[in-house]
Amino acid sequence: MxxxxxxxxxxxxxxxxxxxxxxxxxxxxxxxxxxxxxxxxxxxxxxxxxxxxxxxxxxxxxxxxxxxxxxxxxxxxxxxxxxxxxxxxxxxxxxxxxxxxxxxxxxxxxxxxxxxxxxxxxxxxxxxxxxxxxxxxxxxxxxxxxxxxxxxxxxxxxxxxxxxxxxxxxxxxxxxxxxxxxxxxxxxxxKNKPIIYYNILCLVIQRMSVKDGICAAYVTSEELRDLNATPEDASGIVEELASIAGVELAIFLRDIDSCKAHCSLRSRNTNAARLTAQAFGGGGHDKAAGFSIQGRAKELAPVVFKEGLRWIQTA
Ligand SMILES: [Mn+2]
Missing domain, CATH: 3.90.1640.10 (inorganic pyrophosphatase (n-terminal core))
Structure with missing residues (x-):
């Protein structure tokens, strides 16, 4: 080819x-x-x-x-x-x-x-x-x-x-x-991240939940607006969540606008990232995947968590 x-x-x-x-x-x-x-x-x-x-x-x-x-x-x-x-x-x-x-x-x-x-x-x-x-x-x-x-x-x-x-x-x-x-x-x-990235990260780290091998967190469009940030400023945060000891699957959701959200996924040893993304119509690689979906990050977080749990347990 x-x-x-x-x-x-x-x-x-x-x-x-x-x-x-x-x-x-x-x-x-x-x-x-x-x-x-x-x-x-x-x-x-x-x-x-x-x-x-x-x-x-x-x-x-x-x-x-x-x-x-x-x-x-x-x-x-x-x-x-x-x-x-x-x-x-x-x-x-x-x-x-x-x-x-x-x-x-x-x-x-x-x-x-x-x-x-x-x-x-x-x-x-x-x-x-x-x-x-x-x-x-x-x-x-x-x-x-x-x-x-x-x-x-x-x-x-x-x-x-x-x-x-x-x-x-x-x-x-x-x-x-x-x-x-x-x-x-x-x-x-x-070594070139804008300070705004750390402002968002600060908020995300205070909110994240680590349970059953999954670290999940989100940021809303209101929070991004208050920080004067765009959804793009939050890219890379999923890697921070995936760096925590014992985390098999990291899930990070951000609102893109008032009705659309993006989810980034990283898995450590399994293909749970891709399988979870595919369950919501997304794709990517086995251990690094994502999807965009109608809805709000906050409401979607527990839904994606549940789906992710299913895949790390069966993988
Ligand atoms: Mn590529």
């Missing part, structure tokens, strides 16, 4: 790059690295996303679009490259305009689009982009290496999660050889 995608990229001339809503390090790293490769190959492209790219993930300038495409190509784009996208539900309001080519590493990816390269053995979509760029003989510049390294670092939790394989270290070594700076990336990703 990788070869086929390399062929499509070689043959076609105009592309759009789409990733999931609320892009994380892997989404931004893979999109930026591929965009830079398209520039190197002389292709026309545009990055199209439904939610803004977090500024702290822009470790290099973002190639926004190649301005030539509007003049050269009225049928833009021929190809829509969907990166780190497990299904069409995660790209928000975006409607791909070209042939849909998917590159993704989520285990819940059922295969969709015109061409789909889904491989859950890969640590990250960024790792897949590294292989794709090698197949395309694109030079891995320092900027490309930095973005791919960032994506791998992000999705392995800084070389911590079970997807931290020998191959991940081999790829990381090659990226460092090409100029990626591990300390710079780690500093940007790990």
């Amino acid at each position: 990788k070869k086929k995608i390399a062929e499509i990229i070689r043959e076609k001339s105009s592309f759009e790059i789409i990733t999931h809503e609320w892009p994380d390090a892997d989404a931004v790293g893979s999109s930026t690295a591929l965009a830079m490769a398209l520039v190197a190959l002389g292709k026309d492209f545009q990055i199209v996303n439904s939610t803004p790219t977090p500024e702290h993930l822009l470790l290099t300038p973002l190639p926004e679009k190649n301005s030539k495409f509007e003049i050269r190509n009225s049928k833009f784009p021929e190809v829509s490259l969907l990166l780190d996208v497990s299904d069409m539900g995660v790209i928000g309001e975006i409607k791909p305009k070209g042939m849909v080519v998917v590159i993704d590493h989520h285990a819940t990816n059922q295969g969709f689009g015109d061409v789909c390269w889904a491989d859950s053995r890969m640590s990250s979509t960024s790792e897949m982009i590294y292989e794709l760029l090698n197949a395309l003989d694109v030079e891995i510049t320092e900027q490309i290496a930095t973005n791919i390294y960032m994506g791998i670092f992000g999705d392995t939790g800084g070389f911590v999660h079970p997807n931290t394989t020998k191959k991940v270290f081999e790829v990381a070594k090659e990226l460092v050889n090409k100029g990626a700076n591990p300390n710079y990336v780690a500093d940007k990703l790990k």
Whole structure:
């Protein structure tokens, strides 16, 4: 499938790059690295996303679009490259305009689009982009290496999660050889949290309940508003809950608005995170998953707790 995608990229001339809503390090790293490769190959492209790219993930300038495409190509784009996208539900309001080519590493990816390269053995979509760029003989510049390294670092939790394989270290070594700076990336990703994150965390820690191997907590839209925070400011809190000794499943819910909530899940030894997320129509990886749902975080917390308990007991 990788070869086929390399062929499509070689043959076609105009592309759009789409990733999931609320892009994380892997989404931004893979999109930026591929965009830079398209520039190197002389292709026309545009990055199209439904939610803004977090500024702290822009470790290099973002190639926004190649301005030539509007003049050269009225049928833009021929190809829509969907990166780190497990299904069409995660790209928000975006409607791909070209042939849909998917590159993704989520285990819940059922295969969709015109061409789909889904491989859950890969640590990250960024790792897949590294292989794709090698197949395309694109030079891995320092900027490309930095973005791919960032994506791998992000999705392995800084070389911590079970997807931290020998191959991940081999790829990381090659990226460092090409100029990626591990300390710079780690500093940007790990030691760069806004104070507002800790304001929310403070509230969440006072509220969390730890029972039967589950740590569950939530934050409401009223509380976020009082703190002058957005739901996005609370991302990463689930990792804190999952770090508590003895916690098998961490559940963190936040209101997105007055009628919609998002739940993040992490499990330690079992696939309870994914199974719980799937029970509510979500997905992700075995040990890191999530879902969005109609309702309020506060009311949903005990419901998700009950479902999660079922899965850690049967796993
Ligand atoms: Mn990813």
